[in-house]
Amino acid sequence: MTPNEDVVHPEIRLEGVSLVYEAGGSTVLALDNLHCRFAAGRVTAIIGPSGCGKSTMLQITRGFMQASRGTVSFIGPDGQPMARPPRMATVWQSFNLFPWRTVEDNVAFGLEMAGVPPTERQARAREALRLVDLTGFERKYPGQLSGGMRQRVGMARALVMDPDVLLLDEPFGALDAQTRLVLQEQLAAMVERTGKTVLLITHSIEEAILLADTVYVLTARPGRVAAEVQIDLPKPRSIASTHDARYAGYFEQIYGLLKSEVLRSMHGEVEAG
Ligand SMILES: Nc1ncnc2c1ncn2[C@@H]1O[C@H](COP(=O)(O)OP(=O)(O)OP(=O)(O)O)[C@@H](O)[C@H]1O
Numbered sequence: 378m379t380p381n382e383d384v385v386h387p388e389i390r391l392e393g394v395s396l397v398y399e400a401g402g403s404t405v406l407a408l409d410n411l412h413c414r415f416a417a418g419r420v421t422a423i424i425g426p427s428g429c430g431k432s433t434m435l436q437i438t439r440g441f442m443q444a445s446r447g448t449v450s451f452i453g454p455d456g457q458p459m460a461r462p463p464r465m466a467t468v469w470q471s472f473n474l475f476p477w478r479t480v481e482d483n484v485a486f487g488l489e490m491a492g493v494p495p496t497e498r499q500a501r502a503r504e505a506l507r508l509v510d511l512t513g514f515e516r517k518y519p520g521q522l523s524g525g526m527r528q529r530v531g532m533a534r535a536l537v538m539d540p541d542v543l544l545l546d547e548p549f550g551a552l553d554a555q556t557r558l559v560l561q562e563q564l565a566a567m568v569e570r571t572g573k574t575v576l577l578i579t580h581s582i583e584e585a586i587l588l589a590d591t592v593y594v595l596t597a598r599p600g601r602v603a604a605e606v607q608i609d610l611p612k613p614r615s616i617a618s619t620h621d622a623r624y625a626g627y628f629e630q631i632y633g634l635l636k637s638e639v640l641r642s643m644h645g646e647v648e649a650g
């Protein structure tokens with residue numbers, strides 16, 4: 378991948394972020410006074426019950442949605458807010474591939490929009506596809522791929538842009554357990570190598586512990602920070618890290634917090650229904 382010349386891996390700060398959806402005359406408070414810090418060059422995982430506002434938080438961080446209250450700021454290496462937002466790329470929860478474009482042309486789309494010449498576009502798209510182990514599928518169409526392969530195309534499409542910030546909304550959700558493990562290890566290695574600032578939304582406690590430096594556990598809707606857990610396990614991490622004595626402690630802590638929130642959201646649904 379072409380190295381990014383003026384590399385700036387920013388820290389991202391969400392301060393007092395709230396979001397109210399207004400739909401059909403009713404309002405939904407999705408996020409409530411959220412304070413989070415995504416450290417520069419580190420992986421921060423967000424875990425929380427379904428519907429607690431994780432994807433909303435990512436949209437706000439990306440700048441695609443405006444918070445109802447609060448601020449998102451990007452802090453540069455000098456500790457000051459950056460004049461321009463960093464280069465960000467997102468792997469969305471649904472793949473959003475163009476069905477009429479080949480795999481390679483899907484991956485190259487962002488480069489095309491950025492005016493990168495065709496030869497360089499092709500080389501970078503092929504390299505990104507190699508990283509997600511899809512060499513040989515360049516000329517296929519999304520409809521000819523399995524769900525897991527489409528998800529890897531989505532990952533390649535983000536990686537090809539060589540962003541400063543990588544925002545991942547359950548990037549491995551549709552993968553089988555084995556592919557998931559391999560891709561998790563590859564992502565961990567890539568992050569170590571490039572030092573990008575990564576925000577990872579996941580439903581998997583194991584994935585959060587294996588990949589993240591910090592895990593934010595969110596409450597049931599409206600999403601608030603229930604706890605911030607620092608993961609202090611040696612790197613590189615792999616499936617073997619689950620045998621580390623500290624792993625079980627982190628798992629129990631996060632599971633305990635999540636379980637009470639999931640139960641609370643289920644109660645809310647029963648009462649509301
Ligand atoms: N456009 C919208 N209008 C009204 N309510 C919305 C809208 N989008 C999301 N919501 C509501 O806001 C809440 C948060 O949604 P969001 O998609 O951010 O949750 P999530 O944590 O990503 O859920 P999941 O884990 O299922 O992906 C949900 O209760 C959802 O129903």
Ligand SMILES: [Mg+2]
Pocket residue numbers: 431432433470546
């Ligand atoms: Mg979501």
